[in-house]
Amino acid sequence: MFGLVTANLSELTKEQKNRYSGVYCGICRQIRKRSSQLSRLGLSYDMAFLALLLMSLYEPEEESGARACMLHPLKPRPWLDNEYIRYAADMNVALAYHKAADDWQDDKSAAARLRGAVFAGSYPRIRSQYPRQCAAIETCIARLAELEGENCENPDLSANAFGQLMAELLVYREDLWAPTLRQMGMALGRFIYLGDAVLDYRRDRRKKKYNPFLAQGGEEDWEVWQQYLVLAMGRCTDAFERLPLVQDKKLLDNILYSGVWSSFRAKRKEEAGQNGSV
Numbered sequence: 001m002f003g004l005v006t007a008n009l010s011e012l013t014k015e016q017k018n019r020y021s022g023v024y025c026g027i028c029r030q031i032r033k034r035s036s037q038l039s040r041l042g043l044s045y046d047m048a049f050l051a052l053l054l055m056s057l058y059e060p061e062e063e064s065g066a067r068a069c070m071l072h073p074l075k076p077r078p079w080l081d082n083e084y085i086r087y088a089a090d091m092n093v094a095l096a097y098h099k100a101a102d103d104w105q106d107d108k109s110a111a112a113r114l115r116g117a118v119f120a121g122s123y124p125r126i127r128s129q130y131p132r133q134c135a136a137i138e139t140c141i142a143r144l145a146e147l148e149g150e151n152c153e154n155p156d157l158s159a160n161a162f163g164q165l166m167a168e169l170l171v172y173r174e175d176l177w178a179p180t181l182r183q184m185g186m187a188l189g190r191f192i193y194l195g196d197a198v199l200d201y202r203r204d205r206r207k208k209k210y211n212p213f214l215a216q217g218g219e220e221d222w223e224v225w226q227q228y229l230v231l232a233m234g235r236c237t238d239a240f241e242r243l244p245l246v247q248d249k250k251l252l253d254n255i256l257y258s259g260v261w262s263s264f265r266a267k268r269k270e271e272a273g274q275n276g277s278v
Contacts, residue, residue, distance in 0.1 A: 005046040008258040024048045026080040030089035035122035042096030051088035056245040090126045097123045136168035148210040155212035163189035184239035191232035198225045
């Protein structure tokens with residue numbers, strides 16, 4: 001359910017690209033240090049947004065450096081590190097673990113089982129350190145499974161379940177900004193879930209898998225689906241603009257006002273190419 005909350009690289013300055021890459025590489029580096037080398041395979045750019053948002057809000061001291069790695073052995077790549085990058089690394093592993101477990105329950109594929117084994121070793125530590133966030137992930141997965149079993153026709157119920165997950169992930173600590181971060185996370189989670197449901201519609205129809213828009217029984221309706229997405233992102237950016245963000249604000253603006261939509265259009269084009277045009 002991730003891959004939409006990314007930057008539109010074509011609109012970033014060189015400095016912004018370097019900053020974005022440094023955060024991404026920093027998360028990757030911390031996944032290796034805190035979990036395992038193989039756990040880096042679950043890395044998502046969405047977690048770079050999470051780190052950047054919290055870094056902009058709290059402005060921590062940062063460490064930086066550059067080094068080559070297994071994935072990029074020829075040229076040293078710059079990295080950044082702080083407590084929010086480490087937090088994003090742990091949340092990335094927790095989400096990847098539950099995604100693999102959910103895929104195993106759905107498909108019983110050997111690949112999903114192997115992915116789950118990669119992340120399983122680190123999950124007890126992460127759950128012990130972040131019980132509220134991990135409980136939200138577990139509750140969301142259980143609720144989505146329940147709604148899928150009921151073939152729920154209301155996309156808002158499933159989207160709300162994922163929204164609750166994102167609401168808790170965006171809240172690093174219970175402070176003055178927690179209510180606004182929860183509002184933002186709720187709306188962002190709804191956008192992610194509904195966007196995935198739209199993009200997976202034809203594949204889910206072909207594979208006879210649950211999709212809330214399929215469960216409604218109607219045909220494809222991009223205009224209605226777009227209204228869901230615009231409303232969710234509008235609520236997300238409304239909360240976002242109420243946060244006192246200065247550092248990396250333009251980079252975060254790029255992600256929320258341009259990147260999510262360019263990612264959605266690119267994925268929609270890819271799905272249309274694989275499954276036939278709309």
